[in-house]
Amino acid sequence: MTYQPEQAPQHPSVNAGKLWSGGAATALVAALIAVVGILLTRGLFGVPILAPKGDGVWGGANTFWYAFGAACASLLATALVHVLLLTTPRPMMFFAWAIGLATLAGMLAPFMVDATLASRMCTSLLNLVLGVATGTLVASTAKAALRPPTPRIRPVPRAYP
Numbered sequence: 001m002t003y004q005p006e007q008a009p010q011h012p013s014v015n016a017g018k019l020w021s022g023g024a025a026t027a028l029v030a031a032l033i034a035v036v037g038i039l040l041t042r043g044l045f046g047v048p049i050l051a052p053k054g055d056g057v058w059g060g061a062n063t064f065w066y067a068f069g070a071a072c073a074s075l076l077a078t079a080l081v082h083v084l085l086l087t088t089p090r091p092m093m094f095f096a097w098a099i100g101l102a103t104l105a106g107m108l109a110p111f112m113v114d115a116t117l118a119s120r121m122c123t124s125l126l127n128l129v130l131g132v133a134t135g136t137l138v139a140s141t142a143k144a145a146l147r148p149p150t151p152r153i154r155p156v157p158r159a160y161p
Contacts, residue, residue: 023077091142
């Protein structure tokens with residue numbers, strides 16, 4: 001009996017453990033970027049991002065919520081890429097568009113509120129850094145979590161003379 005690979009194309013599978021551990025690490029990095037960005041803008045430049053100047057360099061509870069929101073956005077991006085990997089053709093292209101548009105929305109949002117130009121610019125820049133970091137880290141984790149398709153081997157009966 002000889003063996004031949006099956007002709008039906010196989011789709012790559014996703015190592016969910018690797019994907020979600022990378023997503024959790026990305027959430028941690030995003031939260032830290034948010035905290036560092038807030039410290040930098042408030043402490044070094046004296047520009048308020050989330051709270052009035054009187055709240056000090058750490059601000060109020062808003063600093064926590066900003067960092068928490070950045071972490072949640074990273075986990076949401078991980079969930080999105082997981083669904084895209086399982087269901088769509090060219091999932092990374094759709095993911096890039098979704099992250100790019102979400103980042104753009106995050107950059108434009110500060111300009112919809114009444115605040116100083118410096119505050120709006122710093123918040124927009126911080127949202128850009130968060131979007132780029134989240135997008136690149138989740139995308140690279142997703143690519144690393146893909147398992148290549150393995151062809152199925154099936155026996156082919158051999159005709160004896």
